[in-house]
Amino acid sequence: MPLHQYVYFAxxxxRITAQEITDVLGIAPDETKVVNPRRLPVDAANPFCQVWKVVCREPGLCVDEQIAHVLGRLRSRTDLIAELMRQYNSADDEEPGLDARLEVVRYFNDDERQDEAGQPQDRQHNLFGWALDREAIAFLAATGAFLDVDEYDMAPSPLSA
Structure with a gap:
């Protein structure tokens, strides 16, 4: 079964821009994004939401290896991330001012994708199983981040008669 997967910390x-996050953490993100799901009129200086991401899209790695890669880049900044979370998330606020998450995205039966070597994903070692180690759980707890796992079956739907 072809599998395409990647992991990111976002x-x-x-209330805080991606550039301000970069300035505080001293780490350049791999990706940034402006999100405006309701297509509201947006002032460029104050968009609906800005997202700062460190990403691992390396093919052939298990999810736990991808997580280790992402968190390996962030671990030395754990205290800074935790401080940002405290600063922008007071108990008095109605909604969080800063949201932290570790995201796992997996596409099963993804026949359209192949790894960089041109080999179908299913010819690689088994990528299906994964776990969070103690260090990853400690990082999530220290930073107040949550884990979100999105899995999609890309197999064609059977035709209805």
Whole structure:
């Protein structure tokens, strides 16, 4: 079964920009994104939400290896991330000012994708099983981040008669 997967750690906010996050953490993100799901009129200086991401899309790695890669880049900044979370998430606020998450995205039966070597994903070692180690759980707890796992079956739907 072909499998395409990647992992990222994201900080999302309506109150702090991706550039401000970069300045505080001293780490350049792999990706940034402006999110405006309701297509509201947006002032460029104050978009609906900005997302700062560190990403691992390396093919052939298990999810736990991808997580280790992402968190390996962030671990030395754990205290800074935790401080940002405290600063932008007071108990008095109605909604969080800063959201932290570790995201796992997996596409099963993804026949359209192949790894960089041109080999179908199913010819690689088994990528299906994964686990969070103690260090990953400790990082999530220390930073106040949550884990989100999205899995999609890309197999064609059977035709209805």
């Amino acid at each position: 900080l999302s906010s309506r």
